[in-house]
Amino acid sequence: MRIAIYGAGSLGTILGAYLSEKGIAVDLISRNREHIRALQEKGAQIVGKRTATIPVTAMLPEDMQGAYDLIFLLTKQNENKLVASFLKPFLAEDGMLCTMQNGIPEPALMEILGAHRVCGCTIGWGATLIGSGVAALTSDEHTFSFNLGLPVPGREAMLENISSILSSMGNVTIEQNFMGARWSKLLINASFSGTATALGCTFGDVATNKQARRIAQSIIKECIDVAKASSLTLEPVQGKDIATLFDYTNTFKRWISFILIPFAIRKHRQLKPSMLQDIEKGKPCEVDAINGVLSEQGRKVGIPTPVNDQVVSLIHRIEAQELQPSMENLNEFKI
Numbered sequence: 001m002r003i004a005i006y007g008a009g010s011l012g013t014i015l016g017a018y019l020s021e022k023g024i025a026v027d028l029i030s031r032n033r034e035h036i037r038a039l040q041e042k043g044a045q046i047v048g049k050r051t052a053t054i055p056v057t058a059m060l061p062e063d064m065q066g067a068y069d070l071i072f073l074l075t076k077q078n079e080n081k082l083v084a085s086f087l088k089p090f091l092a093e094d095g096m097l098c099t100m101q102n103g104i105p106e107p108a109l110m111e112i113l114g115a116h117r118v119c120g121c122t123i124g125w126g127a128t129l130i131g132s133g134v135a136a137l138t139s140d141e142h143t144f145s146f147n148l149g150l151p152v153p154g155r156e157a158m159l160e161n162i163s164s165i166l167s168s169m170g171n172v173t174i175e176q177n178f179m180g181a182r183w184s185k186l187l188i189n190a191s192f193s194g195t196a197t198a199l200g201c202t203f204g205d206v207a208t209n210k211q212a213r214r215i216a217q218s219i220i221k222e223c224i225d226v227a228k229a230s231s232l233t234l235e236p237v238q239g240k241d242i243a244t245l246f247d248y249t250n251t252f253k254r255w256i257s258f259i260l261i262p263f264a265i266r267k268h269r270q271l272k273p274s275m276l277q278d279i280e281k282g283k284p285c286e287v288d289a290i291n292g293v294l295s296e297q298g299r300k301v302g303i304p305t306p307v308n309d310q311v312v313s314l315i316h317r318i319e320a321q322e323l324q325p326s327m328e329n330l331n332e333f334k335i
């Protein structure tokens with residue numbers, strides 16, 4: 001099976017290194033020339049929760065040849081239409097593109113590549129590219145998890161193949177209710193990644209600062225309400241039934257959910273959201289594909305998302321350099 005990781009940056013470099021280490025042949029592809037040169041010359045350097053240098057095969061998009069049976073997509077979502085059109089001739093007729101991006105990326109990719117050539121996977125761990133060829137693993141290895149699913153039925157055998165490839169690295173779950181799993185990950189990203197990006201901090205800082213935690217808690221609730229109104233059943237995240245734990249209907253349950261938050265994210269305290277990493281690099285981030293999707297779906301089903309809307313507009317102001325990501329932005333919130 002010919003396998004590629006398209007968009008081998010923070011996550012893709014770690015994924016590619018672990019698969020290569022297990023003897024699974026995979027091409028790591030990115031447009032970032034310095035990064036690709038470093039990967040080719042020195043291998044993938046992993047720092048952070050693990051220190052290792054692993055030889056990998058890396059190339060630029062213009063050096064791709066022939067068709068791949070499986071492409072893991074790990075570019076940011078902002079250019080997905082262009083990326084999918086570019087990748088179309090490189091995906092075998094019966095191949096599969098597995099998007100590991102955040103948000104709800106499958107529908108737009110299916111339009112270009114065909115419904116049966118796209119599957120999705122949510123990622124429950126984090127990474128940060130800190131230099132050419134150097135990726136920091138920001139989660140413990142035991143949190144490596146992959147929740148795989150088909151947006152439409154029909155390619156179950158291929159999904160099993162992908163599952164066995166990924167299970168060489170971590171824990172894989174094949175989701176029957178894949179959209180429920182997607183929305184559970186969206187809930188984490190909208191609440192924690194969105195708040196941490198606006199405030200320029202880690203997940204741990206969001207949980208520790210009570211005002212920040214209140215913002216994240218409100219977005220969790222907004223997401224649960226939007227999911228319910230959209231007839232989506234949220235799937236557990238790493239064994240935790242977030243829809244039950246954090247869905248409050250009275251002051252007492254609201255207080256319990258507030259107290260639970262630091263415990264629920266304790267293994268992920270050091271995570272710095274990929275949206276914040278983009279902002280720090282002066283790039284536009286995926287806020288419209290993450291928090292923006294929650295606000296948009298809320299409008300469709302008539303559920304207000306006032307706190308999430310504030311995160312969207314704050315992050316846009318940060319992108320426009322009117323504000324810096326900082327704890328001082330807590331003063332901008334009205335909740």
Ligand SMILES: NC(=O)C1=CN([C@@H]2O[C@H](COP(=O)(O)OP(=O)(O)OC[C@H]3O[C@@H](n4cnc5c(N)ncnc54)[C@H](OP(=O)(O)O)[C@@H]3O)[C@@H](O)[C@H]2O)C=CC1
Nearest residue numbers: 007008009010011030031032074075101102123126127274
């Ligand atoms: N980082 C994390 O911890 C997590 C990220 N995710 C999701 O995974 C996805 C990838 O995130 P992340 O790894 O952080 O992203 P990065 O920006 O670190 O990596 C993306 C890589 O793809 C390259 N790239 C971008 N556009 C193209 C293109 N059109 N053609 C070829 N190469 C391209 C980038 O190059 P260049 O630098 O030049 O832009 C970069 O090397 C996102 O959807 C994110 O939300 C999910 C869970 C955790």
Ligand SMILES: CC(C)(CO)C(=O)C(=O)O
Nearest residue numbers: 123124125126271273274
């Ligand atoms: C939640 C986190 C940090 C890792 O899974 C992520 O999805 C991101 O940074 O985009």
